[in-house]
Amino acid sequence: MPRTRLDVPSVEHLSIVDEEGRVDESLEPPIPHEDLRRLYRTFLLARRFDERMLRLQRQGRIGTFGPIRGHEAAVLGSVYALRATDWMVPYYREWPAYMWRGWPLDNLILYYAGYAEGMRVPDGVRDLPLCIPIASQIPHAVGLASASRYKGEDSVTMVYFGDGASSHGDCQEAMNFAGVFQAPLVFFCLNNQWAISLPRAKQTHARTLAQKAIAYGFPGIQVDGNDLLACYVATREAVDRARRGEGPTLIEALTYRLSLHTTADDPTKYRDEAEVKEWEAREPFPRFRRYLEAKGILDAAGEAALEAEIDTEIRSAVERAEARMQANLVDGFEHVYAEPTQELRAQREELLRELAVTGEAAHG
Amino acid sequence: MTEPRKLTMVQAINLALMQEMERDDDVLVLGEDIGVDGGVFRVTDGLLAKFGEQRVIDTPLAEGAIVGMAIGMAIYGLKPVPEIQFSGFSFQAFHQIENHAARYRARTRGRYHIQMVVRMPYGGGVRALEHHSESEEAYYAHTPGLKIVIPSSPRSARALLVSAIRDPDTVIFFEPKALYHAVKEDVPVAEEAWPIGKARVAREGKDLTLIAYGAMLHRCLEVAERVHAEDGAEVEVVDLLSISPMDTETIAASARKTGRVVVAHEAQRSFGVGAEVVARVVETAFLQLEAPVRRVTAFDIVYPGFARERGWLPGPDRVLRAVRETLAF
Numbered sequence: 030m031p032r033t034r035l036d037v038p039s040v041e042h043l044s045i046v047d048e049e050g051r052v053d054e055s056l057e058p059p060i061p062h063e064d065l066r067r068l069y070r071t072f073l074l075a076r077r078f079d080e081r082m083l084r085l086q087r088q089g090r091i092g093t094f095g096p097i098r099g100h101e102a103a104v105l106g107s108v109y110a111l112r113a114t115d116w117m118v119p120y121y122r123e124w125p126a127y128m129w130r131g132w133p134l135d136n137l138i139l140y141y142a143g144y145a146e147g148m149r150v151p152d153g154v155r156d157l158p159l160c161i162p163i164a165s166q167i168p169h170a171v172g173l174a175s176a177s178r179y180k181g182e183d184s185v186t187m188v189y190f191g192d193g194a195s196s197h198g199d200c201q202e203a204m205n206f207a208g209v210f211q212a213p214l215v216f217f218c219l220n221n222q223w224a225i226s227l228p229r230a231k232q233t234h235a236r237t238l239a240q241k242a243i244a245y246g247f248p249g250i251q252v253d254g255n256d257l258l259a260c261y262v263a264t265r266e267a268v269d270r271a272r273r274g275e276g277p278t279l280i281e282a283l284t285y286r287l288s289l290h291t292t293a294d295d296p297t298k299y300r301d302e303a304e305v306k307e308w309e310a311r312e313p314f315p316r317f318r319r320y321l322e323a324k325g326i327l328d329a330a331g332e333a334a335l336e337a338e339i340d341t342e343i344r345s346a347v348e349r350a351e352a353r354m355q356a357n358l359v360d361g362f363e364h365v366y367a368e369p370t371q372e373l374r375a376q377r378e379e380l381l382r383e384l385a386v387t388g389e390a391a392h393g
Numbered sequence: 394m395t396e397p398r399k400l401t402m403v404q405a406i407n408l409a410l411m412q413e414m415e416r417d418d419d420v421l422v423l424g425e426d427i428g429v430d431g432g433v434f435r436v437t438d439g440l441l442a443k444f445g446e447q448r449v450i451d452t453p454l455a456e457g458a459i460v461g462m463a464i465g466m467a468i469y470g471l472k473p474v475p476e477i478q479f480s481g482f483s484f485q486a487f488h489q490i491e492n493h494a495a496r497y498r499a500r501t502r503g504r505y506h507i508q509m510v511v512r513m514p515y516g517g518g519v520r521a522l523e524h525h526s527e528s529e530e531a532y533y534a535h536t537p538g539l540k541i542v543i544p545s546s547p548r549s550a551r552a553l554l555v556s557a558i559r560d561p562d563t564v565i566f567f568e569p570k571a572l573y574h575a576v577k578e579d580v581p582v583a584e585e586a587w588p589i590g591k592a593r594v595a596r597e598g599k600d601l602t603l604i605a606y607g608a609m610l611h612r613c614l615e616v617a618e619r620v621h622a623e624d625g626a627e628v629e630v631v632d633l634l635s636i637s638p639m640d641t642e643t644i645a646a647s648a649r650k651t652g653r654v655v656v657a658h659e660a661q662r663s664f665g666v667g668a669e670v671v672a673r674v675v676e677t678a679f680l681q682l683e684a685p686v687r688r689v690t691a692f693d694i695v696y697p698g699f700a701r702e703r704g705w706l707p708g709p710d711r712v713l714r715a716v717r718e719t720l721a722f
Contacts (some may be wrong), residue, residue, distance in 0.1 A: 116469075149502040157468065158500055162492045168458045169493070172465020172473075179421070179447055179471070202458035209453055364499040365537050367506065367561040370590065370638035 040239045043263050044253040048311050050319025058262050060109075062326055068105055068257065069321055074339050075101045075125035076314060078134065079288075081343050082141065086292045090351075091141040097122040099255070099287035100219055102313030104189070105129060106260025107217050107280070110268045111187055114155065116177070118170040118188040121159040122219065126189075130154055134346035139353055145361075146353075155184075164190055164197030167216070171203050174212035174271075185271045187215040187264070193224025195238050204279065208245035213271035215264060216242070216279040219254065221286035222308075226299040242279035254282030255313035258320070287312060359384070397579035402572050405547035405580050406436050406512075409554040410474065412584065414444055417472065420558055423450035424459055424476030433478055434514060434573055456485035460511060464493050467507040472558060480515035480567060481524030487532070494563040495538030510557045510564045515543075516608050516659050517706045518571030520699040527696055528607075528660035533565045534637040534669070540564045540589055541636035545610040547578040549634060552587040560589060569607035576611075592640035594647065598627035601653040601720055604644060604670055606633040609657045609707070616712045626720055636666055644670060645677035652683035653719045657712050662690035684722035687715045 045056045060068075079098055085091045097104075100122050108126040111117060117126055124137055131154055140147025140159070148158035160166035170188035177184045194200050195218060207214045218238050222229045235241065242249030250267075252259045260282055267278035285308035289296060296305075321327045362369055362377040369377065400408065414420045421444075422437055428451035431438030441449040452459050456477055463473035477483045483490075490511065498506040517526040534541045540562055544550035550568065557564035595610060596617050605613040610632050617628035629647050633639065648654050656670040667688040674686050689707045697705050 145500060146502050148500050150504045152504070157505075162488060165461065165488060165492055168461025168489065169465035169468060171458065172462040172467070173469050174465075175462065176466040176469035176471050180469075198455075199457055199461060202453075202455040203461065205453055205455070206458045206462060210450075361499070364503050366498070366540075371641065372638055 038243055038248065040237055040243070040249050040251055042251045043259045044256055045258040045262060046256045046316055046320050048316060050316050050323060052258070052320060052323075056262065058258060058265065060258075060261070062324070064109070065321060065324070065326055068109060069317065069327065070335060070339075071125060071129050072101050072105055072257075072314065072317060073335060074128060074342065075105075077336075077339050078128075078343055081347070082138070083288075083292065085138070085347070086141075091138065092143050093291050093293050094141050095121055095291040096288035097125070099285050099308070099312055100221065101125050102257035102317060103217075103219055103254040103260050103282040103284050106257040107187065107264040107282070109261050110264040111185070114182070114184045115268070116155045116157075116170070116173045116184060116186040118157045118166050118173065118186060119159055120163070120166060120190050120194065121161060122191075123189045124159070127156060130156060132156070133349075134343065135350035135353065138347055138350035142350065142354060144354060164194035164199040166190070167194070167200050167203040168206070170214055171206045171210070171212050174207070174214040175210055178213055183272055185213045185215065185268050187217055187268070189217050189219060191224060192218065192220040192222065192229050192232050192238060193227065194218075195241065196232055201241070204241065204245045204277070207277040208247050211274070211276035213274070214277040215267040215271060216277060217264065218279065218281045219284060220281050221284050223286050223290070223296075223300065225290045225294065226296075237281060239279055239281035247277045247279065249279040249281065251281045251283060254284030255311050255316060257313060257317050284313070285311070397581045399577045400547045400551075400580045401574050401577055402544070402547045402550045402568070403434060403436050403574060405551040405578075406554055406568065407438060407440075408580065409551045409558070410437065410440060411443070413555060413558045414440065414448065419470065420472045420474065421448040421450065421466070422474045422476065423452050423463060425452060425454055425478050427451060427476050432476060434570065436512075436568075437476065456482050457489055460486035460489040460494070463509050463511075464489060464497070464507055467509045468497070468505045472508045474510045474512060474558060477511060477513040479525050480513040480529045481527050483511070483513055483529060486511075490533070490539070490563070490565070491536050495536045498562070499538065506561055507563045508561050510554070510566050512566045512568060514570035514573070515567040516569045516571055517702050518608060520702070523696050523698065526699065526702060528658065528691075530567055530636050531660055531665045534666060538563065539637065541567070542589055542634065543567045543569065543607045543636060544634065545569070545595075545607055545632050546572070546576060548580050548585075549587065549593075549632075551580050552585045553589065553634060555584065555586040556589050559586065564589070567607065571608040572611070587634070590635045590638040590640060592634055592643040593632045594629060594643065595632040596628065596630040598629035598651065600626040600651055601628045601655065601716060602631060602647040602651045603628050603712070603716060604631045604633065604654065604656040605658065606636065607659065609659055612707075612709045612712055613657055615709050616716055619709075619713060620716055620720075624717070624720070628716060639669065639673065641673050641677060644673055648674045648678035649681045652678075652681045653722070654682070654686045655689060655712070655715050655719050656686070657689040657707055657715075659691055659706050661693045662688055663693050665690060684719045687719050689715045
């Protein structure tokens, strides 16, 4: 037999709103204005919250924090495609999705101030907590998606991860499992070009991350991750396909980590400022605003009022969080097992005896 | 069919899985070769025919994703029972177990918990290649949030697996593969569940306490009979059954009674379960002790291959020597 070319699917790239805010009307999704307003509000809230958290860290009021500046459009455009009954599995820069899905802001502040209870997912919200060990949350999404199908639900699961995570066994194993089981799952890769100090080009020699889906037998699409509408449209299609029982999709959102990896990081050591400047020009916030202005959805007076409202919201969240910062280590014994073991009960007594002498403050 | 049946451990574990899956639709099994093939040790034989591929899931070959997927199922509210084909491969899933299964309840303050039993054959005695004969329980027992259960017989395997499946926390269920077909025992057909965290006095005695679990238990019982016959001393044998939580009360009561303690396991010595037992004996029975507490274990060397396994694993002779020296101290 001669050599023949195999018909392997290719990868699309999608962009709807350009850097100037001009929209390709043939691709523009019909989003109700009320939803656009709410998306804009959450975007602004996320942006201001990110800035405030950096300041709180510099003031020593919270611990290490990973800013998300630049990710907002990708996260909000994608999460907007989910229903409340769908599952959302983040890594650790997707808290704009938490905001969208109804988390109290003080939980996030509490978590970053070193209080584990900040990750108590609110009742009724189908989100998983932030996940620090890179890529390890991705197989959980396969389990959630498979479980919901086993129970006859039509819910879909979406899992977020970064370009760094795409190198990880957990990510590749999970994509393979999802393909084999045709799980109702959307893999949303936030390719922000940097995994701490390693640039995307050194993460994989592949031309795109989206094409990795092809190897596992499902579609992969690359989108402009700074274009909220493109992120929404690609996710909407993937979610609908998953809900129809047609299996998973990988979406690679091209964006940029405009800020630090975390507050413990100094990117000037490994990253050229000229590259950052270049991406600043493409950043998602002005683009989305221009799009909304052109549609007559935003005006200057409304903007000032919104800024003031968000400032108050964040301020009161910080107050609520700081009021919740209690040393009570004793509480930690309650959730190791459903019932504390005898050994744990003995250790809790040991702690209580210690506290009787030193006082709670010694543990803060 | 209400009479007890004589079953091997493989059959007893299979019975537990069958009955729990019949009882509760949320229980399902997943792993490598567990469906069509019924598992490499045939523990899951017949489950696929009875429950179908939605509940008996043959997975691709990746331990991390098997356990990670099971964790996701448990977050949803199912009760998965993943199988790791051999405990030596469980390190490929260790990060999922330590980073997530063990912590989820605490991390979310009880909003989610991981009701999951990770089953894995462990231990030596089957003349297999490296990574097929080691004992990994200590790696897991060091982790808060996990329960570690090791049965020693068909009946205990069935009764403890039933409890493990119903337990709201993650249980690592080590199955001593040397015992899979070695002994048959009466297993009640009717439901039986033993509490996790309780040890069992397998043989009563007043002169020395011998603490073991898994396949070592049988070597220890053999030693106890020999000491009775040849030395006239009565050795009490404690079968831990649960490594974590560990039944300190039963250990302490026996140690206080006999004043002499030997602990035996197949795993290598340093930083192992034996060390934890010794610490608890010293903490609870120091004033009654008549002799140093001895550990009889594998040596701290890398698995030497099955041709030399009998020298590596502590056999009855090594246990007997430690018992006699401790009695004579």
